[in-house]
Amino acid sequence: MSSSQHSRPSSGPSSNLPPDDATVAAPSAPSRVPLDHRQLWTKAAVGANTYDFASGRVTPTIYERTTAAALRHEALNLGQGFTDHEGPQWMLETAAAAITDPQQGPGNQYPPGPGLPALREAIAADQQRRWGIELDPTSEVLVTTGATEAITASILAFAAPGTQVLTFEPHYDSYGAVTAIAGAELVGVPLRGPDFRPDIDALEAAITERTSLILLNTPHNPTGTVFSTEELRRIVELARRHDVKIMCDGVYEQLVFDDAAEPHRPILTIPGADEVAVAIGSAGKSFSLTGWKVGWVTGRAELVNQVLGIKQFLSFCSGPAYQWAVATGLADDRGFYAENVAGLQAGRDLLYAGLEAAGLRPNHAEAGYFIVADIRGLTDIGDVEFCRMLVEEVGVAAIPVSSLTVQHRANPQDELQNLVRFAFCKRHETIEAAMDRLAQRLPAALDHRPA
Ligand SMILES: Cc1ncc(COP(=O)(O)O)c(C=O)c1O
Structure with a gap:
């Protein structure tokens, strides 16, 4: 790829289409190893920014690399999005009893591939109670191994090879990997600060005859944006008009703060959405049990059945x-959601205040686990170098947002190269200690940098 192809405009869509030539250079690392585009593992790694062009090897994900760096440098980990407290004790006991006393629960052998009937019924009842969405648990609810499998199965089901998949970026990393495995091209439409609202006109402008699927994530990781009813209505209208499917990832739907501009609105509550959209949920985020990996897909029977066609040969169950x-x-x-959201919101406020005091420009997250902060008021070293300095010299781990964009948006001036994601789903003492380190050590770390 020529250097001119690397320089993307600072606004407008970017794409992960693999270049035609056999060797490509990553924005930051000159290529030494030929890239074989016929191999699915290389497509997945390039799609998720985990291909090391210098060695030709796959690296762990940005989340795992950040956690490893935090451990190495004894840094406080505000990088990976897992909580440092357990979910509800009674749920832990229910799972333990189900394992040790198989007579009382579902036993320890293969459950039905689409999910335990009890869980499918509970998901349908929950959606009905909370949002008024009517679902047939036997055909319109599919249990998956975390939202991750739901995402994988949905993209593989709906994104035909050679088509384009649109998403707002920054985006969850698996979207890029799976779209590449599907043989499709991920096209990113940037969410811009300071409030990171989706630009629906830009989304429409990015739709082509090749577009097969739109990947939405509301509430959004990492910006915490809760898409409004009007934004979702326009996206559904676009999808129907252009005959495009929608996958809506709602894993943070139970983590919306009381000062969000609008309450969360699941995609399936939008009139006409059921014709084109599937929705994804995760117990991991809702109950602070991220290691359990229980997720689900809901939607019209025909679409859920198509997702099942892939899912049953990924994990089966x-x-x-x-x-x-x-x-x-x-x-x-039992009151867990309200208590959990209140704790997260207080954590968000602590983190916001600390980042602002340190001279960063944090955004107002309406939901979820993360704040993104613009570093340009402090430095022009870019997010990757800033995060390296933060973990090594300040003792705080965070995620460079450019790693969550389509092929590392290459323009160093681009806003998305200057944002850092901090997690607030941590104990308040941890957030406070991290903010103390920022206050005490960041100015010196920035001063010591060579000009
Ligand atoms: C937006 C988004 N989707 C999906 C997932 C994965 O969810 P699960 O752990 O249920 O697979 C995450 C996890 O961080 C996420 O942030």
């Missing part, structure tokens, strides 16, 4: 005891 315990949590959360 996932652990029955976890599914059983999640079913009880969905039936009655």
